[in-house]
Amino acid sequence: MSILQAKRKRQDLASTLSASMTNEERAVYNIIRGKKEMGIWQGDIKRETNIPDSMLKKSVKLLISKTLIKEVVNIQNKSKKVLMAMEFEPSKEITGGEWYTEGRLDTQLIDALSDVCLKLISRKKVATRDAILEWTRTLGSEVFPGGVSSGQVEQILKVLVMENKVQEVNSTGFGEFSTVPAGEVCFRLAKKVGTNVKAGAMASIPCGVCPRIKFCTPNGVISPTTCQYYQKWLDF
Template identity: 45%
Template sequence: MSASSMLPQKRPHPDSKPKLPALSETERILYELIRSKQNIGIWTADMKRETGLQTTVVTKTLKSLQNKNLIKDVVNIHNKARKIYMAMEFEPSKEISGGSWYSDGSLDIEFIRILREQCLKHIERLQIATMEAIYKSIQESRVFKVECTMQQIVEIVNAMVLDKEIEELKSTGIGDFSKVPSGKICYKSLKGREGPKIGALSSIPCGVCPRIGECTPDGIISPKTCVYYNKWLSLEF
């Protein structure tokens, strides 16, 4: 996860139309079309088809709208060759961007690896840790220059449970669990115990895949056809 992609960005509410600078008729038509697609965006070929504008006109108008900071181009993980445009106030949908584990259209394996290591480190330090305690410890450690989200921690921890690296327990409120309210879900390291060190879904789940170098959005090996990846996405966190 690149630093820039994780920085909180204050944007106008999508339902409130931004104050527009002076636009030509062509700019207005193209901008209204792009904005109507909201967080899905629109491909240049579809712009030409829906507006009837020539390629050169569309290209020139898009550049002008970008210069006026009204639209942006985004990467579509399913087809990087297609340039998708959307209005500045929208963030790409998960179907377009790949979600929080993608940066600039590519799975951010390094971020996943480091976050996973940090989760395990704090679980081992705390011995018995709730999800909230793991998240708080990582935030206070300031290992990351930018803030990771609770949802990212939840997904990482659940993957580690699947990989038998940690175990999910319910606190009894006594003994080792004395600092955790009774009935609260918490986690403990399985380091040193018998069990697989790396599971089929390790690292969400691509970090240890031997074919990761060959995996592309539209290739023979792809997240769209990967059994393990689809199984992981279907989990309830």
């Protein structure tokens, strides 16, 4: 059954059950349904209808049991759930977006997707966003129970670029880019050149292996100014 078919089925069910609703239930349901993907707090329903607390709570409980409405955690106020008609999906303002589950930032999902991106890029040398997305799908529900969207992969890649863990480049179509069409945006591991160059230069200084280094002083018999090996290193 498609999403559209399921939505129509719920609408038909609501119409059928509407005939058996009390006036209070119908008023509560219509207000909730009218708020669509934003939902409404129970306290706001009371202010709009003036229905007594006990009757309002009973109406909400019955509507939930009939699967006509649902409770949704609001990221802006987790202690107060909003009520929403079953046919609507909560807006990003309510849920916090794709990175939130039950009103909480899903750090496990973020860490897992970051790890997958880095591993595939390391294995393939270069990888596109779509290639990474496809790989997440092959990993199945064991790693990503709710699946991953292209937008989520793109956001993680942007963060990895900002953290200087990967580089965003355009494929040349040759060499390490042979698997990616020329001109297409792809990602590769960042090259930390600075650290390697510095280490190589320091390792080649003759002072590091000189057996007389402890006798070397600026104005002594053995000094950097008179050392022929040190001078040759400087000239090189």
